[in-house]
Amino acid sequence: MSSEQSHSELPVDPENISGKSTNLASEDLAGSSNDVSSDAGVQGGTQRQAASRWLEEHGDILWRFVLSRTRSREAAEDVVQSTILAALQSYDKFDRASSERTWLLAIATHKIADHFRAVRRARGEVEHVSDHIAEQTTADNKAQSKDQPSESPNADGPYAHRPNVHGTHAADGSWLKPPLKWGLDPSNASEKAEMLSALRACIDELTPALAQTVLMRDVLDVPSDVVCKELGLTPTNLWSRMHRARVALRQCVEASMGIATKGIAMKGLTKKGSETNRKPTP
Amino acid sequence: MIGYVRDIFRVLGMPCRSHTELFSRQLDEPLAPGIAAGLRVHVLYCMGCKRFRVQIRALRGLMNVIGSEANAGMGSSSDQKMPLDVRARVMRAAMTNEANS
Numbered sequence: 001m002s003s004e005q006s007h008s009e010l011p012v013d014p015e016n017i018s019g020k021s022t023n024l025a026s027e028d029l030a031g032s033s034n035d036v037s038s039d040a041g042v043q044g045g046t047q048r049q050a051a052s053r054w055l056e057e058h059g060d061i062l063w064r065f066v067l068s069r070t071r072s073r074e075a076a077e078d079v080v081q082s083t084i085l086a087a088l089q090s091y092d093k094f095d096r097a098s099s100e101r102t103w104l105l106a107i108a109t110h111k112i113a114d115h116f117r118a119v120r121r122a123r124g125e126v127e128h129v130s131d132h133i134a135e136q137t138t139a140d141n142k143a144q145s146k147d148q149p150s151e152s153p154n155a156d157g158p159y160a161h162r163p164n165v166h167g168t169h170a171a172d173g174s175w176l177k178p179p180l181k182w183g184l185d186p187s188n189a190s191e192k193a194e195m196l197s198a199l200r201a202c203i204d205e206l207t208p209a210l211a212q213t214v215l216m217r218d219v220l221d222v223p224s225d226v227v228c229k230e231l232g233l234t235p236t237n238l239w240s241r242m243h244r245a246r247v248a249l250r251q252c253v254e255a256s257m258g259i260a261t262k263g264i265a266m267k268g269l270t271k272k273g274s275e276t277n278r279k280p281t282p
Numbered sequence: 283m284i285g286y287v288r289d290i291f292r293v294l295g296m297p298c299r300s301h302t303e304l305f306s307r308q309l310d311e312p313l314a315p316g317i318a319a320g321l322r323v324h325v326l327y328c329m330g331c332k333r334f335r336v337q338i339r340a341l342r343g344l345m346n347v348i349g350s351e352a353n354a355g356m357g358s359s360s361d362q363k364m365p366l367d368v369r370a371r372v373m374r375a376a377m378t379n380e381a382n383s
Binding site: 060192 | 296297298299300302309310329330337340347365369372373377
């Protein structure tokens with residue numbers, strides 16, 4: 001729809017960034033369903049056969065995916081192992097709405113989220129404040145989604161009534177801290193690599209529920225309806241989670257790349273900086 | 283047609299926070315034509331929303347890159363395949379699990 005709009009503000013073209021490889025990824029995920037022989041698996045044979053086949057057909061993909069998130073071989077091994085064990089236990093619930101590979105990767109996203117939760121606990125960090133907000137919002141959305149048909153876009157926003165979690169908007173919903181210009185160049189390999197590394201770190205900082213949803217939807221490019229089914233979410237829950245995750249990631253990447261710091265330094269000191277905060281008048 | 287125009291004005295009357303929600307939702311599903319048109323008009327004069335939209339799309343693109351790297355094994359070449367010892371230990375765990383169940 002509006003994807004043809006100018007991208008002049010940030011010369012990062014998402015189309016170019018993802019490029020062919022994205023399509024390859026999604027085709028790979030989608031195509032893998034054809035590889036699955038229907039009589040294989042826990043029901044048709046022993047658990048050993050199922051696990052062996054999964055490792056044979058999807059093991060390397062699973063390994064790379066998990067390793068790219070945990071960045072430690074030991075942790076990746078734990079996650080892969082618990083993924084396979086969980087898959088063996090829940091295979092009878094696998095309804096083939098997605099390919100077997102997507103299903104395994106979805107379980108892995110659960111286990112990755114568990115891993116980071118355990119790491120945070122081990123570091124003695126308290127639960128994220130946003131965890132509570134997330135739960136509250138999910139409850140809100142559940143209540144709300146009963147009243148609304150999920151397929152009609154709720155144009156007023158699913159949580160317009162919510163307090164301003166990220167501090168970017170004023171009480172009336174106008175911009176308090178509008179996004180700053182990033183001015184990054186995607187063709188510059190080092191800038192792209194820096195952004196990717198910042199983004200990876202930021203995904204790890206998300207709450208497990210948000211990280212899991214983002215990994216499935218945006219990283220693995222799993223269709224929305226499949227994500228909803230795998231995670232047991234209503235479409236409204238999914239949009240709400242994805243929006244919160246994207247807002248958090250955008251701010252986190254901006255801060256990691258030093259963009260926010262520059263902006264704060266500018267604010268109030270230069271004319272341009274003070275103009276940034278002016279509410280746009282329709 | 284009336285619905286289309288009404289949607290445009292509805293979007294234009296919303297606060298920017300709602301616009302950001304819609305931009306995000308647009309990455310997950312197509313919006314009603316009037317709502318999408320309203321957003322297109324809004325970004326003509328709202329720099330904050332325009333940047334937000336461009337930036338979350340850029341992040342989506344970068345996340346796709348992370349996903350395709352994981353899929354294609356474009357990271358460190360030694361990490362492309364699950365090591366045999368890991369594979370063996372995972373298999374052993376699955377067999378132990380089977381024996382216990």
